[in-house]
Amino acid sequence: MKGMKGVESMESVESMKQVKRIGIAGFGVVGRGLARTLVTKKDVLEKRAGGYRIVAIIDSRGGIYSDDGVDVFEAIRIKERDGKLPEGLRVEDILDRIDVLFECTPTNVDTGEPGFSHIKLALENGVDVITSNKGPLVVGFRELMKVAEKSGARLMYEATVGGAMPIIKLVKNELAGNEVLSIKGILNGTCNYILSRMEQEKMPYSQILSEAQELGIAEADPTYDVEGIDAAAKLVILANSLLGSDATFSDVERTGISSITPEAFEIAAMKGYTIRLIAEATRDVLRVSPRLVPFHSPLCIYGTLNAALIQTDLAGEVVVMGRGAGSSETASAMLSDFVELSRCGSYPLK
């Protein structure tokens, strides 16, 4: 029958071949946002990525599984009512029943867990992984890539850096053939928000931080953001992925923003500069530190945005910016990986 319909596009032929069975690990804000988008945008996404069905959702306590596809909105209702899914099911229980694992558990940059074990197990079992979780890639980027290479499964991680700001595939696809000389980025929206307001309102760090905490832009314990830990973790992923480095967290020179004063902004402004927390990667240096940025620089951005300036040999300087966090933004990045995986197999070499 198919032949009688005449010419089919490659995408539609591919989509008929296999319905991909999806598992989601981690059902917090990111996991729920992703699950919701996989349902509400199914028609659009299936045209690009082929057919799929969510068969399992796992959180830290348990999970649900259905061969025919789980009822995502029912799962969200249970999670938001009980704070957990039905107890018992674990990621390792579903690995022989899924084709792709979306790994959305919380980041731990010290141990990488529980994401690291989830990803490693999945890859060993030939399951492709799309993750938003920085920790596993900071702790063991090369190890996970080797496991993937051995099993033939693929690991994709656009959502680990910069939320909806395109950078991993941007460099690998749009700048294919370029040598990346350096990357300078604003990779933490909380710090950029605090520094933007210090610049504009001439108020001290502690006061702006308190307000950011009230607005939910900074955590009660802001250490992870304001000491540059989050930015350093993202920088390690960029260096390993785009510069061919073999770096870990301890390779990053790191200074936070807590000792910056309104006076520093005033002195900088007299010379045409502001101050931003810049994460910089070259083949030799990985550094997160407050830096002077000219007012006319594309890295002079305001609010919680993220940005990156990529220096290359052919294309010169390419700059990209976007929202660094948010559940639909993270879903967008993960779904672009899903389409890439389905269309092209994996990221290209860099």
Place this chain on the structure above:
Amino acid sequence: MKGMKGVESMESVESMKQVKRIGIAGFGVVGRGLARTLVTKKDVLEKRAGGYRIVAIIDSRGGIYSDDGVDVFEAIRIKERDGKLPEGLRVEDILDRIDVLFECTPTNVDTGEPGFSHIKLALENGVDVITSNKGPLVVGFRELMKVAEKSGARLMYEATVGGAMPIIKLVKNELAGNEVLSIKGILNGTCNYILSRMEQEKMPYSQILSEAQELGIAEADPTYDVEGIDAAAKLVILANSLLGSDATFSDVERTGISSITPEAFEIAAMKGYTIRLIAEATRDVLRVSPRLVPFHSPLCIYGTLNAALIQTDLAGEVVVMGRGAGSSETASAMLSDFVELSRCGSYPLK
């Protein structure tokens, strides 16, 4: 023997299957820059795109052909010495001997020629085309796409908009699954240079234009740039490619920059704005016109840069900027299409 070597990556298997025979049409600054880069970066590019060989180079008068691969540096020497290649050979003579045509002839947004005929003929003959030439896509985007669909050959055109600024594949790959709501861009570096300097130096349009002409940033006849024709042509391509429109040049409302005064900048600045030539596409409107841009907007850029702000449903606003012109920048964009074509077959749906 191959099996005995053990596991091969898909890329290296692919690269062994076929050495792609490349033809280049147009041997001006863009064509020569591309040819040079295809030779000097052969090792890097072949890892990503598989094996290739330049077998033909055609200019407006003639060309050279060699089954074993032409001597690119000798061809450049001849072209720069004589102003032309040996007379006689035409694009239609080489179409059954090449797999990919890089179309780099000069743009004509009225007729699309000679690029339109080159591209159409190539696609009809099953030859994939990668072009830097806006004209053919402004005159007949849908027609060329239909020819490509019918023959199974592919047409790729990242280099037609914004030079090394990533935008076509950025939206199709990185924002796959997003609905694009609007695109606002600074798509002409000459206008942006003139407006930036008017803002900063408070000098009249005519004086800055003269200096830009002396520096080679503006043409002797600047109409194509300053009347927004170039930006409008690029906007038509973006709308057709990324918003699913079926637009042509006459659908663009267009106002140039020649009547902007230093006083306009002064009045705008008092309210926190500057003035830039903005090309805007939504599903309903295509417009190129001078617009007020807040100093803190990511579209407040300086010099000959290009930028685009893409409004989407999931990712929110994504901004990208890069060098809008230059031979290595254009080569970078064409080579990224070449890698995409080799890895994934074509652009994804949008």
